[in-house]
Amino acid sequence: QVQLVESGGGLVQAGGSLRLSCAASGRTFGSYAMGWFRQAPGKEREFVAAIGGRTAGSTYYAVSVKGRFIISRSNAKNTVYLQMNSLTPEDTAVYYCAARSSVGVSTIANGYVYWGPGTQVTVSS
Numbered sequence: 001q002v003q004l005v006e007s008g009g010g011l012v013q014a015g016g017s018l019r020l021s022c023a024a025s026g027r028t029f030g031s032y033a034m035g036w037f038r039q040a041p042g043k044e045r046e047f048v049a050a051i052g053g054r055t056a057g058s059t060y061y062a063v064s065v066k067g068r069f070i071i072s073r074s075n076a077k078n079t080v081y082l083q084m085n086s087l088t089p090e091d092t093a094v095y096y097c098a099a100r101s102s103v104g105v106s107t108i109a110n111g112y113v114y115w116g117p118g119t120q121v122t123v124s125s
Contacts, residue, residue: 002026003099009119012087016123020082022097022116030054030075033100035112036082038093038121045096045109049082053103060105064090079120087123094118 008020022034036051049071052058059071070083080097098112106112 002029002032002099004099004114004116006095006097006116006119009095009121011089011122011124013028013052014088014123014125016087017083017085018121020075020084020095020097020119020121022049022082024078024080024097024099026078026092029078031103032069032078032114033102035075035097035098035100035106036071036080037096037112039093039096039118040093043093047107047109048095050105050107052105058105060107062107084121089123089125092121092123096119 003025006022020034031053033053036048037045038048039045047062050060051073068086073080096118097116099114100112
């Protein structure tokens, strides 16, 4: 069982940056691939970024955030991060952290077993 808690969301102006954190419980954090998803009002949950387990050699990004967002992890701290730069109002959403019971990443929400409650990110124009 893994419990996830996101933090770092808030209100930021367009062009600004935010760093989301996701703290995970459990002693096997390093063996889980981790992902970030987001859901805007009236829209389906969408993939944002993912990072592989263990050595975290694999990272994947949605086209809409590639070059602006960076996903990273600290297995020593049981934490995964999402650095978000050059934010636009289209990035406004609730951001969710998710853990997958595999070291390999997935871009599909159904591929993740554990989810955090989410953190709101609002980008003003």
